[in-house]
Amino acid sequence: MNLPAMNLTAGMPAWTLRGGVACAVALILISLAAQGVGVFPLGIVALLGVLSVTAPATPAPAFLIVATAVAVAVVSDDAFDIRVLALVPLIHLVHIGCALTAVIPGTARVHVSALRPAAVRFVLVQLAVAALAAVASLVPETVTPAALEVLALLAATTLAVLATRLIMKRPK
Amino acid sequence: MSNRVLRWIHTQRDTGHWRNTDAMYRAVVVGVGLVAAGVLVHQLALVLFGAPLLISALLAMARPQPGRPDVHQPRLPRALEQSQLAEAVFEIDTNPGVELTALRVPHGKRRGAGPVHLIAGSVTQVRTTLGHGGWGEGVDLRLDRLFAGPDALRVYGPIVGREGRRTILPPILPLPAGPLPPRPSGLVGVHRSPRPGDSTELRDIRVFQPGDRLRRVDWRVSLRASAATGGVMSPSMLHVRERHADADASLVLAIDTRVDVSAELGDWATVAVGNGVRPGGSLDTAVLAACSLAAGYLRQGDRVGLVDLGRPQLSLAPRSGHRQLEKMRHQLVVCSRSAGWAPKPVLRPRQAPAGSLVMVLSPFIDDAMVQLTATVARRGTRVLAVDLLPDPLVAAARDPWGEAVLKVLRAEHATRVETLREHGIPVLKWGDEASAALRVLARGRR
CATH class of the missing domain: 3.40.50 (Rossmann fold)
Known part of the structure; x- marks a missing residue:
């Protein structure tokens, strides 16, 4: 739906978006600390968090997400722990926040109406992931059949190949 | 490097087309990587971390590719008064696939091209005012713009806009003008000239001379003069009122x-x-x-x-x-x-x-x-x-x-x-x- 002529207002300063990313990074650190992650890994995650906030258009957010995932995989075996589940929306928030702040200068002004579609999509994606987690929680934890393991490996390989082709494909 | 990779690098630098951002690569690579790693090492947490990134990337790719959005700059006056606020309406030629528009538009009391505003991609018109600030010439418009798809995973731009220069004229402060030395040439204006002329200000009363207009004869002075010499009215008894000329300065x-x-x-x-x-x-x-x-x-x-x-x-x-x-x-x-x-x-x-x-x-x-x-x-x-x-x-x-x-x-x-x-x-x-x-x-x- 096209809006009528928008009377330009001051809007929010762009640093509020970066502030949101910083808050998400801080909550990630708290969650990791609560799971017993050591000081050195926490320091690395914190450093990557600072870099993500100050330079969102760099690989720092990707390394932050990977570092968080590795830290969780090392210290926690229970994926349904509330401290682990809390990281799912936080990581997604860091990803979206960095994506948005990367395309505007630090002195920009952000209008709330511009963030509404992204917020709606965030909620829908999180609901889908929550449904996936709910389904996974219902699956019995037994030894996986070898055929299913091979199928999963093939699926993962196919996913990787498809992803590579998609990102190398030039948008029309 | 193969031609394919070189073409891909060139595409990434070409701001005149839609291109993937770093966030798109992050979503795909990290998303796929975490999901695959989670499957391989039997860690559901990794799958849950990677799934939102992967889903958001797939949603962005599934959207139809928008065309070439643009912003049309209106015709604006080249000179403005300091107190004058010129309204400017920018038409955005947007597409359904555009979700975010980053546009540099002047706003507020600061003079200049203004900050970049991140607005919804569905907005087709942006209305603002120009003309704030002190007098002088300067750039007050430069429509730098960037259009982005969902979650800013794909962008079109940034495109640097053309500079719009405007002159804010110095204000006129009220100052009552005082008299000035009159200009010797010219017979118009509000200043009193030393020369005789047609203004209302009296310069002299003198004897009538050939060439004087009759309506300038001062009859009271003429009668008194004739009475003083025996009451006989002769041409030499006529007196005229001479006035100053008006002059400009x-x-x-x-x-x-x-x-x-x-x-x-x-x-x-x-x-x-x-x-x-x-x-x-x-x-x-x-x-x-x-x-x-x-x-x-x-x-x-x-x-x-x-x-x-x-x-x-x-x-x-x-x-x-x-x-x-x-x-x-x-x-x-x-x-x-x-x-x-x-x-x-x-x-x-x-x-x-x-x-x-x-x-x-x-x-x-x-x-x-x-x-x-x-x-x-x-x-x-x-x-x-x-x-x-x-x-x-x-x-x-x-x-x-x-x-x-x-x-x-x-x-x-x-x-x-x-x-x-x-x-x-x-x-x-x-x-x-x-x-x-x-x-x-x-x-x-x-």
Whole structure:
């Protein structure tokens, strides 16, 4: 739906978006600390968090997400722990926040109406992931059949190949 | 590197097409990596971390590719009054696939191209106002833009917009114009000429001469004269009332654009930001004073000219009318734009016509200005010096010699003003009393 002529207002300063990313990074650190992650890994995650906030258009957010995932995989075996589940929306928030702040200068002004579609999509994606987690929680934890393991490996390989082709494909 | 990779790198640098951002690569690579790693090592947490990234990337890729969005710049006036707010409506030619638009639009009271605004991609018109800020010429529009798809995973741009320059004319402050020395040629205007003419002001009563109009005969004086000589009315007894002629005046405003000094001595060596003129400085005051004086005298039909003492080629010959006022205001902006140090001020004799009054607007912080003003006065031109040195001056706080420098500066300035007065040039300080001082000075010359 096209809006009528928008009377330009001051809007929010762009640093509020970066502030949101910083808050998400801080909550990630708290969650990791609560799971017993050591000081050195926490320091690395914190450093990557600072870099993500100050330079969102760099690989720092990707390394932050990977570092968080590795830290969780090392210290926690229970994926349904509330401290682990809390990281799912936080990581997604860091990803979206960095994506948005990367395309505007630090002195920009952000209008709330511009963030509404992204917020709606965030909620829908999180609901889908929550449904996936709910389904996974219902699956019995037994030894996986070898055929299913091979199928999963093939699926993962196919996913990787498809992803590579998609990102190398030039948008029309 | 293969051609495919080179083409991909070229695509990433081409801002004239839709392209994937770093966030898209992050979403795909990290998303797929975490999901695959989670499957391989049987860690559900990794799958849950990677799934949102992967889903958001797939949603962005699944959206139809939008066309080439653009922003249309409206036609706007090239010159504005300082108090005038020009409304500008920018038409955004957007597409359904565009979710975010980052557009550099002026807004608020700060002059300039303004900040980048991140607005919804569905907005097709953005309305804002231009014209805030001080007078002068500057860039107040540059529609830099970037369009983004969902979650800014794909972008079109950034595209640097074309600069839109606008001139904010210096304001006209109300200043009642005082009388000026009348111009010897011309029989129009509001100033009293020493020559006989057709105004209402009485000049003399004299004996009727051939050529006088009969309606000018003063019958009361004529009858008294005839009664005094026996009551016989003869042509030699007729007396006529002679009136002054109306005349216009010519005013030449000579502004010193070589220096622009403010009250803070510490700022004298710094470069002024914005339009290059220090707010409240000597050049700013000179321009505002010139505008006010020109408006006041042009309104009553006088002829006003402009001389840039630093760059004589930018001067305007004395003329009358509203058009001359507009020309002067534009020219003052041009003069202030090209203001800067020139070793020698210049005021050629032909720039100040005979009978005109030259007002020199300067802070008089160098001897060259005093010499020039005295030279113009020696040519027989009536000169009035308007001192624009800010008062009080403030010494540079961080300079241990600040106070000493200030004392020397004040002493030199006082000497220069005194020298001007010794040459018979009245010096007045620009301010509230300027108009009253002008009246007094003009009356004194009659």
